[in-house]
Structure formats: structure tokens, C-alpha cells
Amino acid sequence: MKTSSRVITFSRFPVLPKVNVLYRLPILFCLTLTGCFDGNVTTEELCQKQPELQCKQLNINDGRCRIPRTNLIWHRYEQLQDHSEASKIKEYGLLAAYRKCLELASQITPIDQSELKRSRFDALVHSINELDRIVAELQGSTQPATLYFLWSQTGDMKARRLFLRMEGTPQLNTAEMQYALATFYAKRDAAKTVELLNNALSMSDTNNLKPEILNTLASLNQELGNKEQAYLWTMVAKQFDMPITSKDKLERMFAFKQPAKYEQLEDLAKRVAKSIKKGKYSPDQINAYLDTINTPVVPQ
Numbered sequence: 001m002k003t004s005s006r007v008i009t010f011s012r013f014p015v016l017p018k019v020n021v022l023y024r025l026p027i028l029f030c031l032t033l034t035g036c037f038d039g040n041v042t043t044e045e046l047c048q049k050q051p052e053l054q055c056k057q058l059n060i061n062d063g064r065c066r067i068p069r070t071n072l073i074w075h076r077y078e079q080l081q082d083h084s085e086a087s088k089i090k091e092y093g094l095l096a097a098y099r100k101c102l103e104l105a106s107q108i109t110p111i112d113q114s115e116l117k118r119s120r121f122d123a124l125v126h127s128i129n130e131l132d133r134i135v136a137e138l139q140g141s142t143q144p145a146t147l148y149f150l151w152s153q154t155g156d157m158k159a160r161r162l163f164l165r166m167e168g169t170p171q172l173n174t175a176e177m178q179y180a181l182a183t184f185y186a187k188r189d190a191a192k193t194v195e196l197l198n199n200a201l202s203m204s205d206t207n208n209l210k211p212e213i214l215n216t217l218a219s220l221n222q223e224l225g226n227k228e229q230a231y232l233w234t235m236v237a238k239q240f241d242m243p244i245t246s247k248d249k250l251e252r253m254f255a256f257k258q259p260a261k262y263e264q265l266e267d268l269a270k271r272v273a274k275s276i277k278k279g280k281y282s283p284d285q286i287n288a289y290l291d292t293i294n295t296p297v298v299p300q
Contacts, residue, residue: 043070043074044060046073046074046077047073050077050080052080053073053076054076054126055073057122058072058098058123058126059102059105059116059120059122059123060119061119062116062119062120064102064105064108064120065098065101065105065123068097068101069101071094071097072091072098075090075091076091079091085138085141085143085145085146086145088134088137088138089134089146089149091130091134092134092135092149092153095131098127099124099128102120102123102124102127103124105120106120106121106124138150142162144163144166144171144177144180145177145180146159147160147162147163147166148163148177148180151163152183160184164181164184167181173203175201175203175204175208175210176200176208178197178200178203179196179197179200179210179213182196182197182200182216190220190224191224193216193220194217194221197216197217197220198217198283200213201213201276202281202282202283204279204281205276205277205278205279206276206277209240209276211237211240214236214240214242215233215234217229217233217236218230218231218234218237227256228256228261228290228294229286230254231250231254231256231262231265232265232268232272232286233269234250235265235266235268236272236273238269239269239270239272239273240273268286268289268290271285271289272285272286
């Protein structure tokens, strides 16, 4: 069996409090729940030391699905310290990826058919049961991120209603939740979706930026007939290395009467991208600049 090796570091536990000065005394001190690990620990060794990770329920001696299986095991190890709803939502995503891999693997006939097929089937059943468990544990939550997860991933309409009731409250006043709210309005109100995505960007920086916002803003502004904004956001997306169509095709598509406008908007796109990366973006800077370049010069 192939095993992967990862170094256990204390930074892997985001909810762990800072170590008090008291613990700097020359004594053996361990921050793990069941003992200290020295050096590198393989996934197999971790499973042997931590039976609560349920490694035996996984296709542990199978070369298939090694990466998603390893990711799941190590996240379960982190959950020994972090019992938050966010951690459970992350586990759901890892389980879903593992389940998808197992479903594909089940279509491949292994050489040792009986043992490996049984192992994969048991692991698949385990992943399905675990997905159901996580959803059940999250039911009744009032946290907006969890409500959005239940609605978007499981179709829970009660969770959707509770989430939408929070619109306009401080609970949704984050980049992630403004983006989540925008997904609801995307096919209902293009103008409002643009507003929400701008809100999300104004609270974003390089650490939490969702690049898909940029392409969506380009598409929605094109739909609304805002050609300058549509071209601008296409160029901003380019600044973040997102694939766009060729310059010739873009110029044929937008067909600005003033050739200089392309260069002006590209210059603005660089400024906007820089502001986003620094966490200082504001829609006002775009509106003010567009007003400037669209104001006709009155001859003296």
C-alpha cells in the first residue's frame, strides 16, 4: 500500500489557543489528544494510532482513491480538535470527493475481485452514511454559512428561507455571504446580483477572492447593456490570469466608437485589480473614472 507522509504542525489547528507562558517550562508537553508524534507520520501510522478516524471503514489497502482518502483521514484528525460546523462542512466536501472516486473505482474490475470489490463497496456505503450523518448533525443550525450549505448542497428549502431572512443583517455582511446571496438572485435580478457581487469584492482580498465573481460581473453587465463595465471586468479577470477570448474578438464584440476607450478601460482594470488584491476595492472608483472618460471635453 502506498502511504503519504505529512508533518504534523500546530498551525493545522485553527481553534487551538496560544500556548501560555506556563507551558514553556522544560517539561514534556503535547498538544495532540492521544500522544505526541515525532517527525513525519504516514497516513497508515496515523490510522494505527487513532482508531477513531475510522480508517478501517475506508478502502485503506487499495491503490484507488488514495488522494481523496488521505485528505479525508487527515481532516478527521484535525476534527479531533475542531468540532465547528465549518469543519463538518469541509468534511462533507471531502467525503463527496471520496464517494465520487469510489463510484468510478467500482466500475473497474480488480485482479483480486472479491476482497477489493467488497472493500470498495463497504467504503462507498460508509461515505454515503457519513454524508447523511453530517447533514443530520447540521440540521437546526442558525449559522448563515451552514444554512447556505444545507440549501445549496442538499436542497433544504427551510434552510433557504432562514438564510434569505438574514438579508440586510450584519450576519450576511461578509464577502462569502454576499456572494452566497448573489447566487440566489443570479437568475432573478441581474442588477441586484451585480450589486451583491460588488459588495463581496469590496470585502475581499487575495486571501478570500472568488475569481468567478469577475467573469460573472462581465457577463451580467453585458446582459444589462453596460458595455464599458462588461469590458472592464473582462480585463480585470485577465489580471487574475483567468482565460478570456482574444483581443480581436473582444474588440469586434464591444465595438467602441472611440478606439482609445479600450486602453482607458484596460488601464482602469489594472487599478481595480490592484485595489482588490490590497482589499481596498470600492465600486465608487469605477463609477467616478467612467464618468471622467465619458464627460465630453468642452472647447475653450
